[in-house]
Amino acid sequence: EESAFIRHSQEVHNLIQWLESAGGFLDSRVEIRRLDPEDPSSYFGVFANAPIQENEILMRIPGELKIQIVDDGNDWEYDEEVCELSWMLKAEFEKGDKSKFLPYINYLRTQVEGQIPGAWSSAGQGLLLKVQGGLRINGAYEEEEPSSIVSWLRSYAEEECAVGDETLDPHFIALTVQRGYDSALIPIYDMLNHSNHPEKVNTMTDSSLHDFDDEFTVQALRHLKAGEELHYAYHDTSSDEWGTPEILRDFGFVEGYPHTFHISDGVTIVVDQVESDDGQLEYVASCLNENCPESSWIEEKVQALMEVEEILLPEVAMAKLQVPPRELAIIKEYHQALLVAFSSISSKCPDPDT
Numbered sequence: 394e395e396s397a398f399i400r401h402s403q404e405v406h407n408l409i410q411w412l413e414s415a416g417g418f419l420d421s422r423v424e425i426r427r428l429d430p431e432d433p434s435s436y437f438g439v440f441a442n443a444p445i446q447e448n449e450i451l452m453r454i455p456g457e458l459k460i461q462i463v464d465d466g467n468d469w470e471y472d473e474e475v476c477e478l479s480w481m482l483k484a485e486f487e488k489g490d491k492s493k494f495l496p497y498i499n500y501l502r503t504q505v506e507g508q509i510p511g512a513w514s515s516a517g518q519g520l521l522l523k524v525q526g527g528l529r530i531n532g533a534y535e536e537e538e539p540s541s542i543v544s545w546l547r548s549y550a551e552e553e554c555a556v557g558d559e560t561l562d563p564h565f566i567a568l569t570v571q572r573g574y575d576s577a578l579i580p581i582y583d584m585l586n587h588s589n590h591p592e593k594v595n596t597m598t599d600s601s602l603h604d605f606d607d608e609f610t611v612q613a614l615r616h617l618k619a620g621e622e623l624h625y626a627y628h629d630t631s632s633d634e635w636g637t638p639e640i641l642r643d644f645g646f647v648e649g650y651p652h653t654f655h656i657s658d659g660v661t662i663v664v665d666q667v668e669s670d671d672g673q674l675e676y677v678a679s680c681l682n683e684n685c686p687e688s689s690w691i692e693e694k695v696q697a698l699m700e701v702e703e704i705l706l707p708e709v710a711m712a713k714l715q716v717p718p719r720e721l722a723i724i725k726e727y728h729q730a731l732l733v734a735f736s737s738i739s740s741k742c743p744d745p746d747t
Protein backbone atom coordinates (compact mmCIF):
# COMPACT_ATOMS: atom_id res chain seq x y z
CA GLU A 394 0.00 0.00 0.00
CA GLU A 395 2.68 2.41 1.14
CA SER A 396 4.82 1.75 -1.91
CA ALA A 397 1.84 2.07 -4.27
CA PHE A 398 1.21 5.48 -2.75
CA ILE A 399 4.79 6.59 -3.25
CA ARG A 400 4.74 5.16 -6.73
CA HIS A 401 1.69 7.06 -7.91
CA SER A 402 1.15 9.84 -5.40
CA GLN A 403 -2.23 11.10 -4.33
CA GLU A 404 -1.85 14.23 -6.44
CA VAL A 405 -1.35 12.25 -9.63
CA HIS A 406 -4.29 10.01 -8.77
CA ASN A 407 -6.50 13.08 -8.29
CA LEU A 408 -5.25 14.54 -11.55
CA ILE A 409 -6.32 11.44 -13.49
CA GLN A 410 -9.75 11.38 -11.80
CA TRP A 411 -10.21 15.01 -12.70
CA LEU A 412 -9.27 14.26 -16.31
CA GLU A 413 -11.80 11.43 -16.52
CA SER A 414 -14.61 13.33 -14.86
CA ALA A 415 -14.12 16.12 -17.41
CA GLY A 416 -14.59 13.62 -20.25
CA GLY A 417 -10.89 13.20 -20.96
CA PHE A 418 -9.08 9.92 -21.43
CA LEU A 419 -5.88 8.23 -20.34
CA ASP A 420 -5.33 4.77 -21.76
CA SER A 421 -5.18 2.14 -19.01
CA ARG A 422 -1.89 0.84 -20.44
CA VAL A 423 -0.32 4.24 -19.73
CA GLU A 424 1.06 4.75 -16.24
CA ILE A 425 2.22 7.97 -14.61
CA ARG A 426 4.81 7.15 -11.98
CA ARG A 427 8.13 8.12 -10.49
CA LEU A 428 11.18 7.22 -12.56
CA ASP A 429 12.42 5.16 -9.66
CA PRO A 430 9.25 3.80 -8.03
CA GLU A 431 11.16 3.13 -4.82
CA ASP A 432 12.54 6.64 -4.49
CA PRO A 433 9.93 9.19 -3.34
CA SER A 434 12.22 12.05 -4.34
CA SER A 435 12.60 10.97 -7.97
CA TYR A 436 10.54 12.88 -10.52
CA PHE A 437 7.56 11.69 -12.50
CA GLY A 438 7.37 10.34 -16.02
CA VAL A 439 4.86 8.51 -18.19
CA PHE A 440 5.28 4.85 -19.14
CA ALA A 441 3.58 2.23 -21.29
CA ASN A 442 2.95 -0.75 -19.00
CA ALA A 443 1.74 -2.99 -21.87
CA PRO A 444 2.37 -3.05 -25.63
CA ILE A 445 0.62 -0.30 -27.59
CA GLN A 446 0.25 -0.14 -31.36
CA GLU A 447 1.37 2.71 -33.58
CA ASN A 448 -1.19 5.53 -33.83
CA GLU A 449 -3.24 4.41 -30.84
CA ILE A 450 -4.52 7.28 -28.73
CA LEU A 451 -2.66 7.49 -25.42
CA MET A 452 -4.47 10.44 -23.86
CA ARG A 453 -7.03 13.09 -24.65
CA ILE A 454 -7.08 16.30 -22.65
CA PRO A 455 -10.28 18.38 -22.87
CA GLY A 456 -9.68 22.01 -23.82
CA GLU A 457 -11.17 23.35 -20.59
CA LEU A 458 -8.46 21.66 -18.51
CA LYS A 459 -5.70 23.67 -20.15
CA ILE A 460 -4.52 26.94 -18.65
CA GLN A 461 -4.21 28.96 -21.80
CA ILE A 462 -3.74 32.57 -22.80
CA VAL A 463 -6.73 34.18 -24.45
CA ASP A 464 -6.66 34.30 -28.22
CA ASP A 465 -7.09 37.99 -28.94
CA GLY A 466 -6.00 37.67 -32.54
CA ASN A 467 -2.61 39.19 -31.76
CA ASP A 468 0.68 37.52 -32.45
CA TRP A 469 2.22 37.17 -29.01
CA GLU A 470 5.95 37.48 -28.52
CA TYR A 471 7.61 34.61 -26.64
CA ASP A 472 8.27 36.63 -23.48
CA GLU A 473 4.74 38.07 -23.50
CA GLU A 474 3.31 34.55 -23.61
CA VAL A 475 5.55 33.34 -20.82
CA CYS A 476 4.68 36.32 -18.62
CA GLU A 477 0.95 36.17 -19.29
CA LEU A 478 0.78 32.44 -18.64
CA SER A 479 2.87 32.82 -15.47
CA TRP A 480 0.53 35.51 -14.11
CA MET A 481 -2.46 33.26 -14.92
CA LEU A 482 -0.80 30.44 -13.01
CA LYS A 483 -0.18 32.69 -10.03
CA ALA A 484 -3.85 33.73 -10.06
CA GLU A 485 -4.92 30.07 -9.96
CA PHE A 486 -2.58 29.37 -7.02
CA GLU A 487 -4.13 32.31 -5.19
CA LYS A 488 -7.70 31.17 -5.76
CA GLY A 489 -6.98 28.28 -3.39
CA ASP A 490 -9.78 25.68 -3.36
CA LYS A 491 -11.81 27.82 -5.75
CA SER A 492 -9.51 27.26 -8.71
CA LYS A 493 -11.24 25.29 -11.44
CA PHE A 494 -7.84 23.72 -12.07
CA LEU A 495 -7.46 22.62 -8.44
CA PRO A 496 -6.14 19.07 -9.01
CA TYR A 497 -3.57 20.47 -11.43
CA ILE A 498 -2.60 23.29 -9.08
CA ASN A 499 -2.27 20.78 -6.24
CA TYR A 500 0.13 18.75 -8.35
CA LEU A 501 2.14 21.85 -9.24
CA ARG A 502 2.32 22.76 -5.54
CA THR A 503 4.43 19.62 -5.05
CA GLN A 504 7.10 21.06 -7.36
CA VAL A 505 10.03 22.38 -5.36
CA GLU A 506 11.73 25.66 -6.19
CA GLY A 507 15.27 25.76 -7.47
CA GLN A 508 14.96 23.22 -10.30
CA ILE A 509 16.39 25.36 -13.10
CA PRO A 510 19.71 27.27 -13.10
CA GLY A 511 17.89 30.62 -12.88
CA ALA A 512 16.54 29.49 -9.50
CA TRP A 513 19.70 27.80 -8.18
CA SER A 514 21.84 28.90 -5.23
CA SER A 515 24.24 31.72 -6.01
CA ALA A 516 27.18 29.31 -5.51
CA GLY A 517 25.71 26.93 -8.08
CA GLN A 518 24.98 29.77 -10.47
CA GLY A 519 28.52 31.10 -10.12
CA LEU A 520 30.05 27.72 -10.87
CA LEU A 521 27.77 27.14 -13.85
CA LEU A 522 28.80 30.53 -15.24
CA LYS A 523 32.45 29.48 -15.02
CA VAL A 524 31.66 26.34 -16.99
CA GLN A 525 29.56 28.26 -19.50
CA GLY A 526 32.34 30.82 -20.04
CA GLY A 527 31.66 32.76 -23.22
CA LEU A 528 29.69 29.97 -24.85
CA ARG A 529 26.67 31.18 -26.75
CA ILE A 530 23.13 30.99 -25.40
CA ASN A 531 20.13 31.61 -27.63
CA GLY A 532 16.85 33.25 -26.76
CA ALA A 533 13.60 32.81 -28.67
CA TYR A 534 14.63 35.19 -31.42
CA GLU A 535 18.26 36.11 -30.96
CA GLU A 536 21.53 35.44 -29.22
CA GLU A 537 21.59 36.30 -25.50
CA GLU A 538 24.49 37.03 -23.16
CA PRO A 539 26.08 33.71 -22.06
CA SER A 540 25.36 34.72 -18.45
CA SER A 541 21.62 34.71 -19.20
CA ILE A 542 21.74 30.95 -18.61
CA VAL A 543 21.30 31.93 -14.96
CA SER A 544 20.22 35.59 -15.04
CA TRP A 545 17.18 35.41 -17.34
CA LEU A 546 14.72 34.29 -14.65
CA ARG A 547 15.38 37.22 -12.38
CA SER A 548 15.21 39.58 -15.31
CA TYR A 549 11.83 38.16 -16.35
CA ALA A 550 10.53 38.40 -12.78
CA GLU A 551 11.67 41.98 -12.28
CA GLU A 552 11.48 43.43 -15.77
CA GLU A 553 9.76 41.61 -18.64
CA CYS A 554 6.93 40.26 -16.48
CA ALA A 555 6.64 43.16 -14.03
CA VAL A 556 3.41 45.12 -14.18
CA GLY A 557 4.10 48.63 -13.00
CA ASP A 558 5.90 48.21 -9.67
CA GLU A 559 4.64 44.72 -9.18
CA THR A 560 7.22 42.03 -9.86
CA LEU A 561 6.29 38.39 -10.40
CA ASP A 562 7.43 35.53 -8.15
CA PRO A 563 10.03 33.74 -10.34
CA HIS A 564 8.72 30.33 -9.28
CA PHE A 565 5.61 30.83 -11.46
CA ILE A 566 7.81 31.76 -14.40
CA ALA A 567 10.02 28.72 -13.83
CA LEU A 568 6.99 26.41 -13.66
CA THR A 569 5.56 27.92 -16.83
CA VAL A 570 8.79 27.59 -18.79
CA GLN A 571 9.52 24.07 -17.50
CA ARG A 572 6.04 22.76 -18.20
CA GLY A 573 4.30 25.13 -20.60
CA TYR A 574 3.75 24.37 -24.22
CA ASP A 575 3.75 27.57 -26.25
CA SER A 576 0.73 29.46 -24.98
CA ALA A 577 -0.69 26.75 -22.74
CA LEU A 578 -0.09 24.65 -19.66
CA ILE A 579 -1.50 21.22 -20.43
CA PRO A 580 -2.11 18.96 -17.42
CA ILE A 581 -1.18 15.26 -17.74
CA TYR A 582 0.65 15.88 -21.03
CA ASP A 583 3.13 17.91 -19.01
CA MET A 584 4.09 14.72 -17.15
CA LEU A 585 6.04 13.51 -20.19
CA ASN A 586 9.80 13.88 -20.05
CA HIS A 587 12.09 15.06 -22.81
CA SER A 588 14.24 13.19 -25.26
CA ASN A 589 15.49 14.18 -28.67
CA HIS A 590 16.97 10.77 -29.39
CA PRO A 591 15.30 9.49 -32.58
CA GLU A 592 14.66 6.09 -31.00
CA LYS A 593 13.26 7.49 -27.76
CA VAL A 594 10.82 10.02 -29.17
CA ASN A 595 7.71 7.85 -29.35
CA THR A 596 4.67 10.13 -29.07
CA MET A 597 3.04 12.67 -31.33
CA THR A 598 0.31 15.24 -30.85
CA ASP A 599 -2.48 16.27 -33.15
CA SER A 600 -2.71 19.65 -34.82
CA SER A 601 -5.05 21.05 -32.17
CA LEU A 602 -1.96 21.94 -30.18
CA HIS A 603 -2.07 25.55 -31.24
CA ASP A 604 -5.84 25.82 -31.40
CA PHE A 605 -7.30 27.61 -28.47
CA ASP A 606 -9.76 25.71 -26.29
CA ASP A 607 -9.60 22.57 -28.39
CA GLU A 608 -9.09 19.16 -26.90
CA PHE A 609 -5.59 17.85 -27.17
CA THR A 610 -4.71 14.34 -28.32
CA VAL A 611 -1.48 12.38 -27.89
CA GLN A 612 -0.81 9.26 -29.96
CA ALA A 613 1.83 6.57 -30.19
CA LEU A 614 4.31 7.48 -32.91
CA ARG A 615 5.26 3.83 -33.30
CA HIS A 616 4.75 0.50 -31.61
CA LEU A 617 5.48 0.84 -27.88
CA LYS A 618 6.90 -1.97 -25.80
CA ALA A 619 5.77 -2.67 -22.25
CA GLY A 620 7.89 -0.67 -19.81
CA GLU A 621 8.98 1.99 -22.30
CA GLU A 622 8.98 5.56 -21.11
CA LEU A 623 7.00 8.00 -23.25
CA HIS A 624 8.92 11.00 -24.57
CA TYR A 625 8.72 13.88 -26.90
CA ALA A 626 11.36 16.46 -27.84
CA TYR A 627 10.77 19.70 -25.94
CA HIS A 628 12.45 21.47 -28.83
CA ASP A 629 13.05 20.41 -32.38
CA THR A 630 16.79 20.90 -32.22
CA SER A 631 17.10 20.66 -36.00
CA SER A 632 14.83 23.60 -36.70
CA ASP A 633 15.16 25.97 -33.78
CA GLU A 634 18.13 27.31 -31.93
CA TRP A 635 17.53 25.42 -28.70
CA GLY A 636 20.40 23.07 -28.03
CA THR A 637 21.77 21.35 -24.95
CA PRO A 638 22.63 24.64 -23.11
CA GLU A 639 19.19 26.10 -23.76
CA ILE A 640 17.49 22.90 -22.57
CA LEU A 641 19.55 23.14 -19.38
CA ARG A 642 18.56 26.78 -18.91
CA ASP A 643 14.83 26.17 -19.43
CA PHE A 644 14.34 22.71 -17.95
CA GLY A 645 17.19 22.19 -15.50
CA PHE A 646 18.84 19.05 -16.81
CA VAL A 647 21.51 17.96 -19.28
CA GLU A 648 19.71 16.08 -22.03
CA GLY A 649 20.87 12.66 -23.19
CA TYR A 650 22.73 12.25 -26.47
CA PRO A 651 22.65 13.56 -29.14
CA HIS A 652 23.82 16.94 -27.84
CA THR A 653 23.58 20.11 -29.90
CA PHE A 654 25.55 23.33 -29.47
CA HIS A 655 24.72 26.39 -31.56
CA ILE A 656 27.99 28.18 -31.08
CA SER A 657 27.79 31.05 -33.55
CA ASP A 658 25.69 32.08 -36.54
CA GLY A 659 25.51 29.05 -38.84
CA VAL A 660 27.91 26.99 -36.73
CA THR A 661 26.35 24.07 -34.88
CA ILE A 662 28.11 21.10 -33.31
CA VAL A 663 26.20 17.84 -32.89
CA VAL A 664 27.61 15.06 -30.71
CA ASP A 665 26.22 11.57 -30.59
CA GLN A 666 27.16 8.53 -28.60
CA VAL A 667 27.26 5.39 -30.72
CA GLU A 668 28.22 1.80 -30.21
CA SER A 669 31.27 0.80 -32.22
CA ASP A 670 31.73 -2.63 -33.84
CA ASP A 671 33.44 -4.01 -30.74
CA GLY A 672 30.56 -2.88 -28.54
CA GLN A 673 32.30 0.13 -27.00
CA LEU A 674 30.49 3.41 -26.66
CA GLU A 675 32.17 6.25 -28.48
CA TYR A 676 31.40 9.86 -29.30
CA VAL A 677 30.91 11.06 -32.84
CA ALA A 678 30.91 14.81 -33.33
CA SER A 679 30.06 16.70 -36.49
CA CYS A 680 29.47 20.26 -37.62
CA LEU A 681 26.19 20.99 -39.40
CA ASN A 682 26.77 21.83 -43.07
CA GLU A 683 30.45 21.16 -42.40
CA ASN A 684 30.68 24.63 -40.92
CA CYS A 685 33.18 24.16 -38.12
CA PRO A 686 34.68 26.64 -35.67
CA GLU A 687 38.41 27.36 -35.95
CA SER A 688 40.73 25.03 -34.10
CA SER A 689 42.15 27.88 -32.02
CA TRP A 690 38.65 28.65 -30.71
CA ILE A 691 38.16 24.99 -29.80
CA GLU A 692 41.53 24.82 -28.06
CA GLU A 693 40.68 27.86 -26.00
CA LYS A 694 37.39 26.30 -24.91
CA VAL A 695 38.97 22.97 -24.00
CA GLN A 696 41.69 24.81 -22.06
CA ALA A 697 39.13 26.85 -20.12
CA LEU A 698 37.10 23.74 -19.27
CA MET A 699 40.22 21.93 -18.03
CA GLU A 700 41.00 24.87 -15.80
CA VAL A 701 37.53 24.77 -14.29
CA GLU A 702 37.99 21.07 -13.70
CA GLU A 703 41.44 21.35 -12.15
CA ILE A 704 40.84 24.37 -9.99
CA LEU A 705 37.18 24.49 -9.18
CA LEU A 706 35.77 21.04 -8.98
CA PRO A 707 38.16 19.76 -6.27
CA GLU A 708 37.57 22.96 -4.37
CA VAL A 709 33.85 22.45 -4.54
CA ALA A 710 34.31 18.84 -3.53
CA MET A 711 35.90 20.20 -0.37
CA ALA A 712 32.66 22.06 0.16
CA LYS A 713 34.33 25.46 0.10
CA LEU A 714 31.87 26.81 -2.38
CA GLN A 715 28.84 25.11 -0.84
CA VAL A 716 27.18 24.19 -4.09
CA PRO A 717 24.16 21.98 -3.30
CA PRO A 718 24.82 18.36 -4.39
CA ARG A 719 22.03 18.26 -6.97
CA GLU A 720 23.28 21.43 -8.65
CA LEU A 721 26.87 20.21 -8.54
CA ALA A 722 25.91 16.92 -10.19
CA ILE A 723 24.21 18.77 -13.06
CA ILE A 724 27.12 21.20 -13.46
CA LYS A 725 29.57 18.29 -13.65
CA GLU A 726 27.42 16.59 -16.26
CA TYR A 727 27.28 19.78 -18.30
CA HIS A 728 31.03 20.33 -17.95
CA GLN A 729 31.62 16.80 -19.19
CA ALA A 730 29.20 17.28 -22.11
CA LEU A 731 31.06 20.42 -23.23
CA LEU A 732 34.46 18.79 -22.86
CA VAL A 733 33.33 15.78 -24.89
CA ALA A 734 31.84 18.04 -27.57
CA PHE A 735 34.87 20.24 -28.02
CA SER A 736 37.49 17.54 -27.76
CA SER A 737 35.65 15.25 -30.18
CA ILE A 738 35.13 17.96 -32.77
CA SER A 739 38.65 19.39 -32.69
CA SER A 740 40.13 17.03 -35.30
CA LYS A 741 37.47 18.19 -37.78
CA CYS A 742 38.12 21.88 -37.30
CA PRO A 743 40.22 23.94 -39.68
CA ASP A 744 43.55 25.26 -38.53
CA PRO A 745 43.89 28.73 -40.07
CA ASP A 746 47.71 28.45 -40.14
CA THR A 747 47.81 25.46 -42.49
Ligand SMILES: C[S@@+](CC[C@H](N)C(=O)[O-])C[C@H]1O[C@@H](n2cnc3c(N)ncnc32)[C@H](O)[C@@H]1O
Nearest residue numbers: 436437438571572583584585586587644645646
Ligand atom coordinates in the same frame (compact mmCIF):
# COMPACT_ATOMS: atom_id res chain seq x y z
C1 LIG B 1 7.10 18.92 -18.43
S1 LIG B 1 7.88 18.45 -16.93
C2 LIG B 1 7.88 16.67 -17.03
C3 LIG B 1 7.32 16.01 -15.77
C4 LIG B 1 8.21 16.11 -14.55
N1 LIG B 1 9.30 15.12 -14.62
C5 LIG B 1 7.45 15.88 -13.24
O1 LIG B 1 7.91 15.13 -12.37
O2 LIG B 1 6.39 16.52 -13.04
C6 LIG B 1 9.53 18.98 -17.29
C7 LIG B 1 10.54 18.76 -16.20
O3 LIG B 1 10.79 17.37 -16.02
C8 LIG B 1 12.19 17.12 -15.85
N2 LIG B 1 12.68 16.40 -17.03
C9 LIG B 1 12.07 16.27 -18.23
N3 LIG B 1 12.80 15.52 -19.07
C10 LIG B 1 13.91 15.17 -18.40
C11 LIG B 1 15.07 14.40 -18.74
N4 LIG B 1 15.20 13.84 -19.95
N5 LIG B 1 16.02 14.24 -17.79
C12 LIG B 1 15.89 14.80 -16.58
N6 LIG B 1 14.83 15.55 -16.20
C13 LIG B 1 13.85 15.73 -17.10
C14 LIG B 1 12.83 18.47 -15.71
O4 LIG B 1 12.82 18.85 -14.36
C15 LIG B 1 11.89 19.35 -16.51
O5 LIG B 1 11.98 20.71 -16.16
